[in-house]
Amino acid sequence: MTAGGTMRAAFYEGPRKFATGTLPVPEPGAGEALLRMRRVGICGTDLHIFQGHLDHRVPRGGVTGHETFGQVVRAPRDSGFSAGDRVVVEPLQFCGACRACRMGASYLCYSLKVLGVDVPGGLQEYWAVPAARLLHVPDTLDDDAAAVIEPLAVATHDVRRAGVKAGDTVLVFGGGPIGTLIAMVCRERGARVAVAEVNRFRIEMLQNLGLPTVGPDADVVKFANDWTGGIGVDIAFEVTGHPAAVRAVTDVVRVWGTVSIVAIHAEAMPVNLYQMFARELHMHGSRLYAREDWEEAIRLAATGAVNLGLLVSRRIPLERINEGMEEALKGGAVMKVVVEL
Ligand SMILES: [Zn+2]
Ligand SMILES: [Zn+2]
Incomplete structure (x- = not known):
């Protein structure tokens, strides 16, 4: 040059x-x-x-x-x-x-x-x-x-913002690259994680990564209840952009639990706000990243904690x-x- x-x-x-x-x-x-x-x-x-x-x-x-x-x-x-x-x-x-x-x-x-x-x-x-x-x-x-590293920085940001900690149960809707990385970061933090996904190739990949999957034909709400003894998960991430996931996401979370919206929703979709009220849920959006999220992403990748x-x-x-x-x-x-x- x-x-x-x-x-x-x-x-x-x-x-x-x-x-x-x-x-x-x-x-x-x-x-x-x-x-x-x-x-x-x-x-x-x-x-x-x-x-x-x-x-x-x-x-x-x-x-x-x-x-x-x-x-x-x-x-x-x-x-x-x-x-x-x-x-x-x-x-x-x-x-x-x-x-x-x-x-x-x-x-x-x-x-x-x-x-x-x-x-x-x-x-x-x-x-x-x-x-x-x-x-x-x-x-x-x-x-x-x-x-x-860039998508991993998105995931470390999402997990940090949702306050995931050791012992939490986390359900991730969507096992594409970002959903998978969120699940890997949550696991690294000591949380129990499951990923709802419908694509067979991605399900196999998630299983090879040691991540439990839900779907493609499972009832996600029933799964969450069975998994947590009827309590609901601590945190749910919406990473699909799909109406079925949006409809279910407030139904899987425990009292005072957290719903994190990560997917880009270009159109308005029906959400069950009754559960937001009845269980006093927290819902927030999560977009891009701060500098500290990049630094954590590089740290996790370099140590092999996230492959x-x-x-x-x-x-x-x-x-x-x-x-x-x-x-x-x-x-x-x-x-x-x-x-x-
Ligand atoms: Zn990107
Ligand atoms: Zn500015």
């Missing part, structure tokens, strides 16, 4: 169409590091982009990819990063001045921009990003596992991004697809 050279990148061209082509290698601005990208994970948000659901945020010709892993080419001298360092990127741009930022919730900034959604992301060979958004990846973690490599089902080259998206969208025999740059 030389200054003024070109590089490969993928561009969003509209619903169900990415194109690959070339761009000038970016010149990092003040406070920015230049990264050589190695892996970019494809997630549910990317699939929403692929289907055109986020056209109000992603411009035509936009470069997506927010689950990223790369190596530093060069970085500002006082940044704590230098050439060759393996890094992940916290893909958030926030103002630092609004009410959310001042409350310590900069990840919910009123003018938040997500790198790889609202502004360019990592599906390019070289990427210039603020050095302040980088975190070191330990050498004990391989490249594929490093690409899954991330097992989640990567397929690695594809940049030029096959459309196929990778279609395959992930089908939701068949696939957990995590990562692009190798």
Whole structure:
């Protein structure tokens, strides 16, 4: 790579169409590091982009990819990063001045921009990003596992916000990558966990990870009652976005228990609020992550407490991004697809 050279990148061209082509290698601005990208994970948000659901945020010709892993080419001298360092990127741009930022919730900034959604992301060979958004990846973690640190940070955030502790019973609705990672983090905290899932491939994968599953034909409410002697679980996570799970989620939780909404619900859905009232439940949303959630994710992955490599089902080259998206969208025999740059 030389200054003024070109590089490969993928561009969003509209619903169900990415194109690959070339761009000038970016010149990092003040406070920015230049990264050589190695892996970019494809997630549910990317699939929403692929289907055109986020056209109000992603411009035509936009470069997506927010689950990223790369190596530093060069970085500002006082940044704590230098050439060759393996890094992940916290893909958030926030103002630092609004009410959310001042409350310590900069990840919910009123003018938040997500790198790889609202502004360019990592599906390019070289990427210039603020050095302040980088975190070191330990050498004990391989490249594929490093690409899954971002979703693990989502999971550590969800589990922290829900206050899961040793001895709790936890029911996770949805065993995709985020639901599975939430279950693994809860187990690591000493909780008893079960995952409700309908996809046979995912059920098998969960069982291989030693996670008990419920479904596809089971009555989840009956399961929760049997499992807890009629009391209900301490915490339930809604990670499906599916109406059946939303309808059941308040019925499985004990008195003063917690319901955490993790899935992106684009449409309003019926919820049984009687149980919210009758059992005085707590319900909260859980989105993205704070810096401490990234740090915990890297710690859990590096010690092997959460084995991330097992989640990567397929690695594809940049030029096959459309196929990778279609395959992930089908939701068949696939957990995590990562692009190798
Ligand atoms: Zn994601
Ligand atoms: Zn702000």
